[in-house]
Amino acid sequence: MICNREVPSVLSFGLALDGGVSNRLNLVLAFYAGRRTKKGPGLQSRLDALRFTLTLWPLEMNGASRLCHHGVAKEVTLKPTAAWLIDMDGVLVREEHAIDGAGRFIGGLEQRGIPFLVLTNNSMYTRRDLAARLVANGVMVPEESIWTSALATARFLANQRPSGSAYVIGEAGLTTALYEAGYTQTDRAPDYVVLGETRTYSFERITTAVRLIRDGARFIATNPDPTGPSAEGPLPATGSVAALISHATGTTPYFVGKPNPLMIRTALNRLGAHSETTTMIGDRMDTDVLAGLESGLQTVLVLSGVTQSEDIERHPYRPTRVVTSVAVLADELDELEQA
Numbered sequence: 001m002i003c004n005r006e007v008p009s010v011l012s013f014g015l016a017l018d019g020g021v022s023n024r025l026n027l028v029l030a031f032y033a034g035r036r037t038k039k040g041p042g043l044q045s046r047l048d049a050l051r052f053t054l055t056l057w058p059l060e061m062n063g064a065s066r067l068c069h070h071g072v073a074k075e076v077t078l079k080p081t082a083a084w085l086i087d088m089d090g091v092l093v094r095e096e097h098a099i100d101g102a103g104r105f106i107g108g109l110e111q112r113g114i115p116f117l118v119l120t121n122n123s124m125y126t127r128r129d130l131a132a133r134l135v136a137n138g139v140m141v142p143e144e145s146i147w148t149s150a151l152a153t154a155r156f157l158a159n160q161r162p163s164g165s166a167y168v169i170g171e172a173g174l175t176t177a178l179y180e181a182g183y184t185q186t187d188r189a190p191d192y193v194v195l196g197e198t199r200t201y202s203f204e205r206i207t208t209a210v211r212l213i214r215d216g217a218r219f220i221a222t223n224p225d226p227t228g229p230s231a232e233g234p235l236p237a238t239g240s241v242a243a244l245i246s247h248a249t250g251t252t253p254y255f256v257g258k259p260n261p262l263m264i265r266t267a268l269n270r271l272g273a274h275s276e277t278t279t280m281i282g283d284r285m286d287t288d289v290l291a292g293l294e295s296g297l298q299t300v301l302v303l304s305g306v307t308q309s310e311d312i313e314r315h316p317y318r319p320t321r322v323v324t325s326v327a328v329l330a331d332e333l334d335e336l337e338q339a
């Protein structure tokens, strides 16, 4: 089986074969790719193709090439990436530890002035809190480069109903975002009930939310995730509490966070980037890859988070590319610099 894979500047081919056979065939294909490419004199092009083929080698050893089904080797038209949207948990950090290559990748983008936003469905924290968490893990992300489902929700509501009112169940990340978007927070006939992430869900506040929705308040939730990660195991998250309120009211919320493409659209608007030249990196097929795909972005799935390579083919859609972690992308940024 042979499949194609996109790389930043030259043709490359991945092979679902093992050891020496794969090695020899890759060399042959790298040579062939060099002959076909129009970049530079023949020998240099062949060396470029060989270098990128070898760069991708570790992916094949990690089983990523098993994703290629009945593919046919062909030339790939590469879309250059002008901006990046990067999921946070499972891509840059995991359980309060930086993932290999995260600091180098973000540093590489910063150094080259390539626009990016770090995205998270977690609405609990402010950008400042999240930037501090990343910095503590050695990933230097400025707070203005972070985009949360709380910010996307506040932007959405401010556009839909400027200077409106909301009854909010959530933490500082959400209440601050709504306040800065010009919203008043009240329990007296609000325009919206807005549900976000919190570790202190109270029966009393949930009861108030149920009654307000039954009286006509519109129901919004920052994200649909049923559980969130913790060192001790999964925690019930916004999606689970939304299900409780939905059951009590007969009203389903409008979820703003991933996989709603609205989260991606608001991030693109903030960056001033275009979907055709932006790439989404994430560790989940059902949120990151789906949201990126439905927004017209190229997608990169990393295997450093919740998705295992054998899970990918269960979905009816595929990422543009699969890599073991952002370390691969950090290496490629360095390669491009030297090319």
Ligand SMILES: [Mg+2]
Binding pocket: 087, 088, 089, 090, 091, 282, 283, 284, 305
């Ligand atoms: Mg994630």
